[in-house]
Amino acid sequence: QVQLVESGGGLVQAGGSLRLSCVASGRTFSNYAMGWFRQAPGKERECVASISWTGRTTVYADSVKGRFTISRDNAKNTVYLRMNSLKSEDTAIYYCASGTTGWGTTDAGLYDYWGQGTQVTVSS
Numbered sequence: 001q002v003q004l005v006e007s008g009g010g011l012v013q014a015g016g017s018l019r020l021s022c023v024a025s026g027r028t029f030s031n032y033a034m035g036w037f038r039q040a041p042g043k044e045r046e047c048v049a050s051i052s053w054t055g056r057t058t059v060y061a062d063s064v065k066g067r068f069t070i071s072r073d074n075a076k077n078t079v080y081l082r083m084n085s086l087k088s089e090d091t092a093i094y095y096c097a098s099g100t101t102g103w104g105t106t107d108a109g110l111y112d113y114w115g116q117g118t119q120v121t122v123s124s
Contacts, residue, residue, distance in 0.1 A: 001026050002024070002025070002026035002027050002098065002113040003024070003025050003026055003113075004022055004023070004024050004096050004097070004098060004113055004114060004115035004116075005022065005023050005115060005116070006020060006021065006022045006094065006095065006096050006115045006116065006117060006118040007020070007021050007022075007023075007118060008020040008021050008118060009094060009118030009119045009120045010119075010120070010121070011121045011122075011123065012086055012120075012121070012122055012123070013122070013123050014086060014087055014088055014122055014123065014124045015085060015086065016086050016122070017082070017083060017084045017085075017086065018083045018086065018120060019080060019081070019082050019083070020036065020080065020081040020083070020094055020096075020118060020120075021078055021079075021080055022034070022036075022078065022079045022080075022081075022096030022115055023076075023077055023078050024077045024078070024079070024096075024098060024113075025077065027098075029074060029077040029098075030053060030074035031053055031102060032053055032098050032099045032100070032101070032102055033050060033051060033052050033053055033098075033099030033101060033102055033103055033104040033105065034050065034051050034070075034072060034079040034096060034097065034098055034099065034104075035047055035049065035050040035051070035096070035097045035099065035104070035105070035106070035108075035111055036048050036049045036050075036068075036070060036079070036081045036094060036095070036096055036097075037094070037095045037096075037097060037108060038090075038092035038093065038094045038095070038120075039092055039093055039095070040089075040091060040092040040093075043092075045095075045108060046061060047059075047061060047105075047106035047107075047108065048060065048061045048063075048064050048068060048081070048094075049061070049064065049068055049069075049070035049081060050070065050099075050104035050105055050106055051070045051071070051072055051079065051104050052102060052103055052104040053102030053103075054102075055071065055072045055074070057103070057104050058070050058104065059104050059105070059106055061106070063089075064083075064090075067083065067084050067085045067086075068081060068082065068083050068084070069081070069082040069084075070082075079096055081094070081096075083120070086120075086122045087122060088122050088123070088124040089122075090120060090122050091120060091121050091122050092120060093117040093118070093119055093120075094117060094118050094119075094120050095114055095115050095116075095117045095118075096114075096115045097111035097113065097114045097115070098111060098112065098113040098114075099111050099112070100112050
């Protein structure tokens, strides 16, 4: 059974930083793309970043470009999301997801396993 477990969320002041981690188990992590999504109250879920199976290709939402960095360590079955210069509008539950292929994508329909989410709250 595939499991994704996120950690690293919390309360931070605007302008601060957080690093989210997601540890995967249950299938060959290095074969699949990974993504980070977020959902704020009353808003649709959006993909903030994705990374290909090799880690060579990344895609970011325009709203986080230059502030967030996605990376992965295939030896540790872990994907990270470094978030800098956080804004109040970044407040949301953040989810990691494992793709159905090795190619990174922002399409939520191309992810078949999801973590339980971790809350990120940015105070202004």
